[in-house]
Every structure is written in structure tokens, then in C-alpha cells.
Amino acid sequence: MxxxxxxxxxxxxxxxxxTYYRGISLIKVEGLRKQYGDIMAVDDVSFTAEPGAIFGxxxxxxxxxxxxxxxxxxxxxxxxxxxxxxxxDVVTDGPASRAKLGVVPQELALYEDLSARENxxxxxxxxxxxxxALKRRVGEVLEIVGLSDRAxxxxxxxxxxxxxxxxxxCGIVHEPQALLxxxxxxxxxPQSRVKLLDLVREQAQRGICVxxxxxxxxxxxxxxxxxxxxxxxxxxxxxxxxxxxxxxxERDLLRLAGAFDPAAVPTALAPLADIELVQVDAESLTLATxxxxxxxxxxxxxxxxxxxxxxxxxxxxxxxESLFIKLTGRELRE
Amino acid sequence: MWQTVLKDWRRQRRNPAEFLIWLxxxxxxxxxxxxxxxxxxxxxxxxxxxxxxxxxxxxxxFLVGAMSQEELGGLIRAEVVDQETGRRTMADGKxxxxxIIPDGFGDAVLKEESTTLxxxxxxSQIILPGIVEETISVMVDGSFYLQRLLGDELRILANxxxxxxSTFADAFIANMGVKINHIIGRLVDYFDxxxxxxxxxxxxxxxxxxxxxxxxxxxxxxxxxxLMSLLFMSQGLGNxxxxxxxxxxxxxIVVSPQSVVAFLSGKVVAGTCLMCCVSIVGxxxxxAYFALNPITLPLxxxxxxxxxxxxxxxxxxxxxLTTSQRAGNIMTLILIFPLIMLGGSFFPFEAMPNWMAxxxxxxxxxxxxxxxxxxxxQDFELSRVAVGFLxxxxxxxxxxxxxxxxxxxxxxQG
Numbered sequence: 001m002x003x004x005x006x007x008x009x010x011x012x013x014x015x016x017x018x019t020y021y022r023g024i025s026l027i028k029v030e031g032l033r034k035q036y037g038d039i040m041a042v043d044d045v046s047f048t049a050e051p052g053a054i055f056g057x058x059x060x061x062x063x064x065x066x067x068x069x070x071x072x073x074x075x076x077x078x079x080x081x082x083x084x085x086x087x088x089d090v091v092t093d094g095p096a097s098r099a100k101l102g103v104v105p106q107e108l109a110l111y112e113d114l115s116a117r118e119n120x121x122x123x124x125x126x127x128x129x130x131x132x133a134l135k136r137r138v139g140e141v142l143e144i145v146g147l148s149d150r151a152x153x154x155x156x157x158x159x160x161x162x163x164x165x166x167x168x169x170c171g172i173v174h175e176p177q178a179l180l181x182x183x184x185x186x187x188x189x190p191q192s193r194v195k196l197l198d199l200v201r202e203q204a205q206r207g208i209c210v211x212x213x214x215x216x217x218x219x220x221x222x223x224x225x226x227x228x229x230x231x232x233x234x235x236x237x238x239x240x241x242x243x244x245x246x247x248x249x250e251r252d253l254l255r256l257a258g259a260f261d262p263a264a265v266p267t268a269l270a271p272l273a274d275i276e277l278v279q280v281d282a283e284s285l286t287l288a289t290x291x292x293x294x295x296x297x298x299x300x301x302x303x304x305x306x307x308x309x310x311x312x313x314x315x316x317x318x319x320x321e322s323l324f325i326k327l328t329g330r331e332l333r334e
Numbered sequence: 335m336w337q338t339v340l341k342d343w344r345r346q347r348r349n350p351a352e353f354l355i356w357l358x359x360x361x362x363x364x365x366x367x368x369x370x371x372x373x374x375x376x377x378x379x380x381x382x383x384x385x386x387x388x389x390x391x392x393x394x395x396f397l398v399g400a401m402s403q404e405e406l407g408g409l410i411r412a413e414v415v416d417q418e419t420g421r422r423t424m425a426d427g428k429x430x431x432x433x434i435i436p437d438g439f440g441d442a443v444l445k446e447e448s449t450t451l452x453x454x455x456x457x458s459q460i461i462l463p464g465i466v467e468e469t470i471s472v473m474v475d476g477s478f479y480l481q482r483l484l485g486d487e488l489r490i491l492a493n494x495x496x497x498x499x500s501t502f503a504d505a506f507i508a509n510m511g512v513k514i515n516h517i518i519g520r521l522v523d524y525f526d527x528x529x530x531x532x533x534x535x536x537x538x539x540x541x542x543x544x545x546x547x548x549x550x551x552x553x554x555x556x557x558x559x560x561l562m563s564l565l566f567m568s569q570g571l572g573n574x575x576x577x578x579x580x581x582x583x584x585x586x587i588v589v590s591p592q593s594v595v596a597f598l599s600g601k602v603v604a605g606t607c608l609m610c611c612v613s614i615v616g617x618x619x620x621x622a623y624f625a626l627n628p629i630t631l632p633l634x635x636x637x638x639x640x641x642x643x644x645x646x647x648x649x650x651x652x653x654x655l656t657t658s659q660r661a662g663n664i665m666t667l668i669l670i671f672p673l674i675m676l677g678g679s680f681f682p683f684e685a686m687p688n689w690m691a692x693x694x695x696x697x698x699x700x701x702x703x704x705x706x707x708x709x710x711x712q713d714f715e716l717s718r719v720a721v722g723f724l725x726x727x728x729x730x731x732x733x734x735x736x737x738x739x740x741x742x743x744x745x746x747q748g
């Protein structure tokens with residue numbers, strides 16, 4: 001699988017990476033907690049990420065994704081729990097854990113006065129690279145992100161998408177074995193987003209362990225091999241995409257907007273078979289059921305009987321969004 | 335660390351405007367001050383005294399001549415003019431004072447009669463007309479004492495030779511000379527008493543001024559201008575830490591294996607090298623412009639560079655202790671301008687009130703400026719300079735350690 005889209009690393013090299021780390025969790029998070037004053041940003045988060053796979057951390061803004069990434073990268077000290085990268089504890093063995101870890105932050109972290117090549121030279125050197133090896137690698141990375149022809153221009157002259165690609169390049173210039181990407185496509189145009197996602201896939205195919213955070217459900221679905229859904233600092237679901245879909249039991253999600261009596265709705269729906277009440281309040285109602293389209297008339301009838309006034313109906317197929325709603329009662333983007 | 339040095343140099347090179355501002359403002363201010371004070375020739379301020387001599391006597395000529403003699407000549411430039419020219423020049427504000435010596439002045443002085451000298455002063459000048467007025471007052475007082483001592487002889491001279499003679503007889507002149515000699519002989523012990531020995535105690539600052547010799551006094555501005563530049567540079571280089579944080583590159587450094595201490599060291603080395611360049615250029619120009627002995631130039635460059643590094647470490651720490659870039663800018667600017675004022679960059683300590691100079695000498699830049707001035711004037715002891723370097727190193731080290739601690743604990747994570 002790996003050799004299909006490899007441009008810049010030999011198959012032998014990749015085989016070594018795969019062989020060496022096969023079965024090893026390159027990123028291991030156990031019982032991670034981080035608190036800011038009274039706010040628990042991350043609460044007992046545990047997961048592992050494997051080489052050659054993309055592990056997604058999906059959740060709304062403020063769910064604790066960036067805090068988790070920051071603890072793994074060594075930017076923040078965990079309040080409790082243990083985090084290790086390539087077997088090195090990030091607290092007690094920080095420099096070793098960071099040496100083979102690449103980080104692509106959510107914000108652009110570039111020197112705009114310098115050229116792309118100078119930026120890459122600097123960040124490569126920050127990871128201990130130098131001489132001909134650094135020069136060769138910088139050339140490779142510029143090719144990978146498609147900036148070779150404009151490598152000598154100051155970054156401030158670049159478009160937003162080009163800056164994003166360079167931001168990504170700075171994270172991989174030192175050939176990391178684990179890569180953290182913190183919402184790298186936020187604010188990126190669709191074309192650049194596709195390009196960035198391809199770059200991420202390519203890194204995973206090269207045997208690198210990728211940890212990817214996002215609040216875009218479509219990105220997570222199309223990109224990630226393993227997923228953890230995080231909300232209010234806690235992981236509420238974790239598994240492969242198939243496993244997560246299975247949690248919905250192939251149920252459609254039916255969301256109604258209007259005026260409801262939260263006390264009367266559960267009683268009214270009780271006689272209907274195979275309908276799960278996910279959430280209800282005075283203005284909205286969410287139900288999970290199989291073949292929802294065929295049950296719409298019956299649902300409307302029982303709800304009308306208890307005085308409900310339905311103004312909007314949204315029916316969605318089972319996906320991560322509907323799983324998130326099922327688990328939290330809220331939309332992912334709320 | 336060296337990658338950070340290289341990176342900061344590159345960034346600085348791409349942003350020359352900032353560098354030019356750091357140098358330009360102090361050079362502009364300093365240049366204007368030096369030009370206003372007469373440039374490298376450094377002439378002492380001189381009063382331009384216009385004299386209208388309506389008497390044209392021996393005495394009035396003596397008065398005008400005395401004004402231009404020896405040391406007084408350095409203070410007052412007397413020019414004899416007619417009354418109309420004198421008043422017109424005064425009306426144009428082109429002279430410090432106008433002295434009108436009335437007709438009969440000489441006779442009046444010799445006969446000890448009342449007479450009036452008229453002095454018009456230029457209201458747009460404060461000090462120079464005062465010097466003229468004081469000088470003339472001293473001369474008037476002197477004439478009173480001369481009358482007491484040689485009044486009879488002067489009156490005989492004023493009345494002129496006897497009617498039947500066109501000139502005084504030789505015997506009379508000789509007799510007069512002997513009398514004057516006797517009077518002076520009697521008074522010489524009072525003029526030059528041997529019993530009391532006067533010891534002149536000169537304050538250190540004035541002594542320093544006296545020892546300057548032929549070094550123009552405007553040289554005093556060179557260290558001030560240079561330290562002003564270094565203060566502005568320090569402020570800008572310190573502020574760069576906030577830029578690194580706001581553009582998120584500092585976070586990237588923290589998550590790399592490179593230590594923030596190495597990163598900070600790199601920034602300090604890069605900044606110190608820039609300051610060294612500025613010191614080399616600034617001091618070399620200053621030494622050349624004022625034709626100073628270049629033997630102390632390397633030491634002056636080393637001192638200026640180390641002082642700049644210390645100021646930069648101070649500004650970095652202040653920036654690191656603030657909560658935003660804006661707050662950092664405000665804090666450092668609030669600090670910089672009083673430091674420039676008190677630390678001798680705008681006004682030399684000698685021109686300040688004593689209390690202000692005393693405070694200014696204890697500011698970091700003021701202290702550095704004093705040592706630099708002494709180095710430039712070759713008025714220093716190597717041992718004291720060595721102690722000074724040690725002090726600079728220690729202070730810089732302490733500031734650096736606190737900055738590195740702050741960078742690791744909170745600032746970088748921001």
C-alpha cells in the first residue's frame with residue numbers, strides 16, 4: 001500500500017519504519033487531564049495512535065482538541081496522566097519526545113520576511129538538521145508542497161493557501177515519525193484544502209503516525225482511519241469510522257424545529273416502535289430511527305396530538321454528525 | 335543558537351526601515367544639538383557688544399580695548415559703531431548689547447565726576463547680555479578704586495599740561511611714574527599676600543571640564559546620541575519577542591527539541607552584533623568628526639556594545655513581563671524617554687540641575703554614558719573600566735536568566 005504514492009522516500013526506507021514501529025503506539029495518551037482554573041479543558045483522555053495511520057480527534061470548538069495536542073507536543077504540561085511519543089515521556093524526556101515529532105499548528109507559524117527556503121532551513125536546523133542533508137530535504141519538501149518555483153520569495157507575498165502549505169512543510173521538514181496537525185484547514189479555500197488533505201494522506205502512507213484534529217465532520221470521515229469524538233474535554237466515542245457508524249445502528253436522524261411540550265413528547269412517542277428520543281426542548285426535537293422517511297406521518301400525528309407545532313424537518317443519514325448529535329444532543333458546529 | 339542569529343540578521347536585513355528609525359531619530363536629534371552648539375569647532379558662546387563712543391577719549395578707548403583683552407575677549411566681541419548703526423543692529427536682534435559712552439566720559443572719570451554709561455540689552459538673549467552687564471559693572475567698580483589710589487595724579491592728567499606748555503615736562507612724567515610705582519609697591523603685598531595660601535578646590539565635574547583641554551565640548555553629545563540609539567534598538571529588539579509570539583513562531587520553537595534558552599541566546603547574540611555594528615559606525619564617525627585620538631576607539635566600541643547588550647536584556651525582560659505587545663510597547667516607551675532625558679542623552683549632566691544629574695548618573699544608560707565619556711576623553715583607569723565590564727556582564731546575566739525563566743514559564747505558551 002505504501003509504495004503506491006511514494007515520491008521521495010525509498011521503499012526500503014519505509015519498510016524499516018513500518019517494521020520497526022509495527023504494533024507500537026507512537027503516540028500514547030493515558031488519563032490526560034488539564035485544568036485552567038475552574039475549567040477542566042481535558043478530562044481523562046486516553047487513546048493511542050499507530051504508525052501509518054491517521055488518528056482523528058473530532059469535536060466542536062472548545063472541546064479540548066488543541067489542549068490535547070498542546071500537551072502531546074510539550075507546549076503545555078499535563079495536569080495529570082501520562083503522554084508519550086515514540087516511547088518517550090513528554091514531561092520527563094521532553095527533548096527526545098519532541099525530536100521526531102512534527103507539529104503543524106492551527107495558526108500560521110512562519111517568518112513572513114523570510115523566504116520559504118529560509119523558513120524551512122531554520123525549522124530544519126531547529127530540529128538538529130544541517131549541511132547537505134538539510135539542503136536536500138528542504139528541496140524535497142518544497143517539491144512535496146508545490147512551492148519550489150517560488151521558494152526564494154518572501155512569504156509575505158504568498159497567498160493564504162501557499163502559506164498553509166508552507167506551514168505544513170515546516171512541520172515535516174525534519175522527517176518526523178509522528179505528526180500532529182491542529183485543524184490545518186481552518187480558513188483555507190476548497191482547492192488548497194484538497195491539496196492539504198492529500199499531503200496528510202501521503203504522510204500517513206509513508207508510515208508516519210498522524211494525529212489530526214478537526215471540527216469538520218467530512219474531513220474526519222474522508223481522512224481518518226481511527227477517530228475519537230471529543231466534547232467538553234472528554235472522549236465520548238472512539239473507533240474506526242465503521243465502528244462509530246455502527247453505534248448509530250444505521251439509524252437516520254430526524255430533527256424537528258417548532259414548538260413542543262417537552263413533558264408530553266416522551267409519552268406521546270412511547271407507543272411508536274423503534275424510535276429513540278435523542279433530545280427535546282421547547283423549540284426542537286431530535287429522534288433516531290430506522291427508515292425515518294416512512295415513519296414521518298405517524299410521528300407528526302402523535303406530536304400534533306400533544307399540541308406540537310412543527311415548522312421545519314431535517315432528515316439525515318447516519319454519519320458522524322448524527323452520531324455526535326445522538327451522543328451530545330448538539331450539532332458539531334454549535 | 336547560530337541559526338537563530340542568522341535568522342534574525344536576515345529578518346533585520348529585510349526590514350531596514352526599523353533599523354534606520356533606531357539610528358535616525360537619535361542622529362537627527364543629536365546632530366541638531368551639535369549644530370546648535372557650534373559643531374566640532376565648539377566656540378564658546380560670545381556676546382556681541384556694540385559700542386557707540388561719543389567721547390573718543392583715552393579713557394573711553396581704554397574701556398573698549400579692555401573689553402577685548404585676553405580672556406574677556408573670548409566672552410565679548412566689542413565693535414565700535416555709530417549710534418544709528420548700533421540701534422538699527424539692536425532692533426534687528428543681531429547683537430547682545432549696545433553700550434553708549436557719552437561725550438565727556440573720560441573727563442568725568444578722571445575728575446571723579448558723575449557720568450552715565452547707557453547699556454541697551456537684547457531681550458531675546460538671556461545669558462550673554464548678562465555677561466556684558468556684569469563686566470561693565472566690574473569695570474565701573476574698578477574705576478572707583480583707581481580714583482581712590484591715583485585720584486590726584488589722574489586729575490592733574492585730566493586738566494592737561496600747564497597753559498604755557500604743550501606737553502607735560504619730562505620731570506613731571508618721571509615724578510608721576512615714581513609715585514605710581516611707590517603706590518603699587520605698597521599695595522603689592524595686599525594684591526599678592528604670602529601669609530594666606532589659597533587652595534582652590536574644584537568639583538570633580540568642573541575639573542573634568544577643565545581637563546578636557548582642546549576637546550570641543552560638543553563631544554559630550556557623542557556618547558549620549560549613541561546610547562539613545564542603543565536604547566531605541568533595545569526597545570525594538572525586545573519587542574521582537576512579542577512578534578515571535580504573535581506570529582506563533584515562538585510556539586513552534588517550544589515544541590521543537592531546541593531549548594528556549596538557546597533561542598533567547600541567539601536573539602541576544604544577533605542583537606548584540608547589530609549593536610556592535612552601530613557602535614563601530616557611530617563611534618568611528620564621532621572620532622573622525624571631532625578628530626579624537628583613536629587609541630581608545632576599540633575600548634569605546636567594546637564598552638558601547640556591552641552596554642547595549644545590557645540595555646537589550648533589560649528591555650527584553652520588561653517585554654516578557656507584560657501581558658500584551660501593546661502593554662510591552664507602552665511600558666518600554668514610558669521607561670525609555672525618562673532614561674534618555676535623565677541619562678544624559680538630551681542634555682549633558684553638566685547642564686542639568688545637581689539633583690537631576692545625581693539621579694541620571696545612576697540610571698543604566700547614564701552610568702554607561704559616564705564611563706563612555708571618560709573612555710573617549712582618555713580619562714579613565716583600566717582597572718575601573720574592567721570592573722565596569724564585570725558589572726555589565728553580571729547585570730546582563732541576571733536579566734537574561736530571569737528572561738529565560740519567564741520565557742519558559744508562561745510567555746511562550748501564551
